[in-house]
Amino acid sequence: MLINVRNVLNSEQLSQMQRWLGEAEFQDGKLTAGKAAREVKQNLQASGGWQYAREAEKLIVSALQTSQPFLLSARPKVIAAPMFACYREGMSYGRHLDNPLMGRSHPLRTDVSVTVFLNDPDQYEGGQLVIESDAGPLSVKGNAGDAVVYPATTLHRVEPVTAGERLVAVTWVQSMVRSAEQRRILFDLSVLTSQLAESRHQSKELAEKCQFNLFRMWADV
Numbered sequence: 001m002l003i004n005v006r007n008v009l010n011s012e013q014l015s016q017m018q019r020w021l022g023e024a025e026f027q028d029g030k031l032t033a034g035k036a037a038r039e040v041k042q043n044l045q046a047s048g049g050w051q052y053a054r055e056a057e058k059l060i061v062s063a064l065q066t067s068q069p070f071l072l073s074a075r076p077k078v079i080a081a082p083m084f085a086c087y088r089e090g091m092s093y094g095r096h097l098d099n100p101l102m103g104r105s106h107p108l109r110t111d112v113s114v115t116v117f118l119n120d121p122d123q124y125e126g127g128q129l130v131i132e133s134d135a136g137p138l139s140v141k142g143n144a145g146d147a148v149v150y151p152a153t154t155l156h157r158v159e160p161v162t163a164g165e166r167l168v169a170v171t172w173v174q175s176m177v178r179s180a181e182q183r184r185i186l187f188d189l190s191v192l193t194s195q196l197a198e199s200r201h202q203s204k205e206l207a208e209k210c211q212f213n214l215f216r217m218w219a220d221v
């Protein structure tokens, strides 16, 4: 399931992020890539020495933690510290698969990948995030503040930026529900429950009962 979550960051949070990023020092993104990804990764990333690194990570994680569509689609158990990437003219990230585990001392299993767009799509040309699916490639270019959430089990790439600059935060989630298929069912049931609640339909409780009991059955906490 690929979902586009609107307005994970509000305009105030977005301006704050952009101010902080204005002070960031960027370094070669290959420094944080696994062996295979290194060969296709051509971008820049905010360095660990960036004075606002911790605040920026916290802002993204807490914004995700308060977004209902994100919580219902990803069912996060742990959210990794986000990385802040910048793609300038000519930069791209070729077709790759994200590492299955991230972090050394407390490894996190990457079930879900997340990109939060930090500037508007009219500020760069190219730079689409392209996710391969059984139905063919899905190409995304989100508005500033939106996030795209997709299974980390998919091959994906970032098309070359041909003009301007693309700014994103990327992170990964270890989900309480490991299976993407099960997460999809739970998400659909949560949508169904709220639609039935809105129309005050008598079956709302039954839909919610199915959602809750399947979550209880599948959750690994």
Ligand SMILES: O=C(O)CCC(=O)C(=O)O
Binding pocket: 085, 093, 098, 115, 129, 156, 157, 158, 168, 170
């Ligand atoms: O920039 C993006 O949207 C995704 C980048 C990516 O695939 C990665 O960092 O592994």
Ligand SMILES: [Fe+2]
Binding pocket: 096, 097, 098, 113, 156
């Ligand atoms: Fe990736």
